[in-house]
Amino acid sequence: MGRKSFADVATELRRSIDEGEFQRFERLPPSRLLAEQLGVARNTLRDALYQLEKEGLLETRAGSGTYVTAVKQDVVPSAVEEATPLELIDARFALEPHICRLSVLHGRREDFEALEAFCKQMEAAQNDSTLFAEADTAFHRRLAASTRNNLLIWLISQINTIRSLDEWTRMRHLTLEEQIIQQYNAQHREILNALRSREPERAAVKMKEHLETARMSLMRAAEA
Numbered sequence: 001m002g003r004k005s006f007a008d009v010a011t012e013l014r015r016s017i018d019e020g021e022f023q024r025f026e027r028l029p030p031s032r033l034l035a036e037q038l039g040v041a042r043n044t045l046r047d048a049l050y051q052l053e054k055e056g057l058l059e060t061r062a063g064s065g066t067y068v069t070a071v072k073q074d075v076v077p078s079a080v081e082e083a084t085p086l087e088l089i090d091a092r093f094a095l096e097p098h099i100c101r102l103s104v105l106h107g108r109r110e111d112f113e114a115l116e117a118f119c120k121q122m123e124a125a126q127n128d129s130t131l132f133a134e135a136d137t138a139f140h141r142r143l144a145a146s147t148r149n150n151l152l153i154w155l156i157s158q159i160n161t162i163r164s165l166d167e168w169t170r171m172r173h174l175t176l177e178e179q180i181i182q183q184y185n186a187q188h189r190e191i192l193n194a195l196r197s198r199e200p201e202r203a204a205v206k207m208k209e210h211l212e213t214a215r216m217s218l219m220r221a222a223e224a
Helices: 006-018 031-038 042-054 085-106 109-124 129-145 150-164 166-175 178-196 200-223
Strands: 058-061 065-068
Touching: 006 042, 006 129, 031 042, 042 058, 042 109, 042 129, 085 129, 085 150, 085 178, 085 200, 109 129, 109 178, 129 150, 129 178, 166 200, 178 200
Parallel strands: none
Antiparallel strands: 058 065
């Protein structure tokens, strides 16, 4: 059938959820029909649905089907739409180190297994900035979800909205070179190792180091 990868299909479905084409609590069409609509093989669709389920956007219920669990974004708030990539990093500095602490307290084995899967996806995408960015966003989204704090989950979803805007896309192409992706991958591993070993302060420190690397990379690109 089509040549789309599961990541391409996941992106299409994620956008459909964000734009309200699929509403919260709505059941998706049967997999055969949905695969035909998207022009992909059913195994590709299955992998895409599994990806979105790990991100907390979908839920599969045995004998019933796959349902949307995410809340759509009705309007991009002006503060988000007008934010610069550096403002994004500053906002993340304020939230994500403490998110790591809460993940240590409330994270479950399935959360850490999902984070491990995203690490592997990022490592496999060392030469593909687009796929890396998709897995990177999913890693940080799942990290927030592991806190079980709905307000923090919502705040991170708002921050992640910036990543789909034109300015962020432009900066991503400028900054996500192979060497920096390697560095990010090593840092994500250090964060995950600290979470798994239940060391909240070490996890927070590793997140700060990761965000500082991202900040410096963005500043260099802005000055170029």
